Amino acid sequence: MKDGVWEQLLEEMESFTAGIREIPVSRSVTPGEVRAELGSRYSLQHPVPLETVMADVSRWLRAWSVHVTHPRYFGLFNPSVRTAGIVGDALAALYNPQLAAWSHAPAAQELERLTLRELTSAIGMDPDATIANFTTGGAEANLSAVLSAIAQHYPEWGRGGVAAIAPKPAIYITAESHHSFVKIVRMTGLGTDVLRDVPTSPGFAMDPEALSNQVRDDIAAGWRPLVIVATAGTTATGAIDPIPAIADTAEATGAWLHVDGAWGASAALVPRLRSALDGIERADSVTWDAHKWLSVPMGAGMFFCRRPEAVKRAFGAAASYMPAGTGEDALDPYLTTAQWSRRAIGLKVFMSLAELGMAEYGDMIDHQARMGDQLRTRLNRAGWLVVNDTPLPLVCFTHPILRSGRTRTDEIISTLNERGRVWISDVTLADGERVLRACITSFRTVEEDLDSLIHEIDHALQLLSR
Numbered sequence: 261m262k263d264g265v266w267e268q269l270l271e272e273m274e275s276f277t278a279g280i281r282e283i284p285v286s287r288s289v290t291p292g293e294v295r296a297e298l299g300s301r302y303s304l305q306h307p308v309p310l311e312t313v314m315a316d317v318s319r320w321l322r323a324w325s326v327h328v329t330h331p332r333y334f335g336l337f338n339p340s341v342r343t344a345g346i347v348g349d350a351l352a353a354l355y356n357p358q359l360a361a362w363s364h365a366p367a368a369q370e371l372e373r374l375t376l377r378e379l380t381s382a383i384g385m386d387p388d389a390t391i392a393n394f395t396t397g398g399a400e401a402n403l404s405a406v407l408s409a410i411a412q413h414y415p416e417w418g419r420g421g422v423a424a425i426a427p428k429p430a431i432y433i434t435a436e437s438h439h440s441f442v443k444i445v446r447m448t449g450l451g452t453d454v455l456r457d458v459p460t461s462p463g464f465a466m467d468p469e470a471l472s473n474q475v476r477d478d479i480a481a482g483w484r485p486l487v488i489v490a491t492a493g494t495t496a497t498g499a500i501d502p503i504p505a506i507a508d509t510a511e512a513t514g515a516w517l518h519v520d521g522a523w524g525a526s527a528a529l530v531p532r533l534r535s536a537l538d539g540i541e542r543a544d545s546v547t548w549d550a551h552k553w554l555s556v557p558m559g560a561g562m563f564f565c566r567r568p569e570a571v572k573r574a575f576g577a578a579a580s581y582m583p584a585g586t587g588e589d590a591l592d593p594y595l596t597t598a599q600w601s602r603r604a605i606g607l608k609v610f611m612s613l614a615e616l617g618m619a620e621y622g623d624m625i626d627h628q629a630r631m632g633d634q635l636r637t638r639l640n641r642a643g644w645l646v647v648n649d650t651p652l653p654l655v656c657f658t659h660p661i662l663r664s665g666r667t668r669t670d671e672i673i674s675t676l677n678e679r680g681r682v683w684i685s686d687v688t689l690a691d692g693e694r695v696l697r698a699c700i701t702s703f704r705t706v707e708e709d710l711d712s713l714i715h716e717i718d719h720a721l722q723l724l725s726r
């Protein structure tokens with residue numbers, strides 16, 4: 261053990277990063293096993309030297325985490341993180357700037373503003389006409405969108421709440437939309453009856469004609485189309501809803517268009533993929549998670565909105581104990597966001613983008629998209645069947661043996677998890693089929709990792725279908 265906890269921390273960061281490729285991506289363990297080990301060492305009643313605590317915590321995190329920063333983690337949208345992001349998060353912890361009010365943290369506020377303006381431009385929105393802020397994640401950004409839409413459509417809501425609003429609002433999603441919207445309609449008091457499940461086309465993207473028919477029928481039946489959610493990169497299949505056609509319906513009916521690009525909006529930094537997001541600039545609001553494909557540590561979501569007045573109406577409050585505003589065009593985030601005390605979420609995003617520059621950042625994302633293309637090719641070659649359709653690196657696939665019922669996706673996953681060499685998930689598609697799902701979310705993933713994945717799934721399939 262090195263002297264001093266800082267030395268020890270550096271050593272941990274260096275050795276974990278250098279050795280990530282060699283360790284198992286996951287190891288199975290039960291809650292009982294973890295609790296027994298922790299309980300045997302810590303009761304929190306007696307002091308323990310920090311060096312010892314640090315060594316214990318590191319050892320446990322290594323042993324008992326799904327290593328989402330591993331090059332063979334083909335999982336949910338959790339990224340590998342770059343050094344710049346780790347340093348940015350460490351500085352946020354060190355200085356602990358309070359971003360509730362601008363005047364408490366001018367440096368951090370303006371670094372966030374600079375970063376958000378650049379990313380606003382990247383999705384084709386005008387930074388001068390857009391209000392943008394960092395959020396804990398995509399769920400908070402989606403909540404901000406729905407609250408802002410309510411504030412825009414129903415001025416009476418601020419006093420009377422949902423009981424006072426009329427006509428009844430409807431929110432349009434698909435079966436593939438993120439399930440945070442189910443929570444959001446409960447949290448906002450709207451209730452799940454406001455949700456409309458718009459059918460999807462064969463590629464799992466929203467069917468724009470079905471949307472416009474549904475909206476028309478709802479208006480005729482006395483509902484108000486409040487929000488239409490277009491997802492750019494769905495969680496299950498990476499589908500991108502047809503934003504231009506959806507925007508037409510939103511504009512024709514006055515509905516608020518929200519584009520949920522939590523994962524997929526990062527394709528905006530890749531010239532080759534940019535056209536897949538066409539129409540995003542017409543959205544009233546956009547969700548984009550930096551802690552997904554921008555490869556910064558959690559939590560770092562972003563909310564962009566072209567209706568600043570609605571946002572201020574949704575989140576404004578009066579509090580005599582807060583520092584007074586600057587009187588210039590600098591906003592106090594406690595008045596325009598759901599949070600009050602606010603961490604400097606954007607430092608890690610700023611530092612990551614500053615280190616590489618936007619173009620090179622785009623190349624890093626493009627590398628992962630190309631690995632997705634390579635994976636599709638390799639799967640086809642090995643007799644697997646790709647069943648989704650997206651330019652993004654998310655591949656849903658099955659196999660004739662799976663379709664024949666001789667084994668199941670969950671059995672394949674268990675076999676992979678026991679070996680710990682790759683991590684993938686399975687998912688039920690909108691058409692009811694249960695399939696395997698592999699997503700490239702690590703800039704560390706290279707072709708040999710794809711070969712390992714193919715090897716592992718072939719091996720599991722053979723073992724289980726014998």
Ligand SMILES: *Cc1c(COP(=O)(O)O)cnc(C)c1O
Pocket residue numbers: 337396397398399400402438440491493494495520521522523549561
């Ligand atoms: C991940 C995700 C969310 C939720 O974002 P969090 O950062 O997990 O809160 C919302 N929508 C989509 C499409 C997502 O992929």
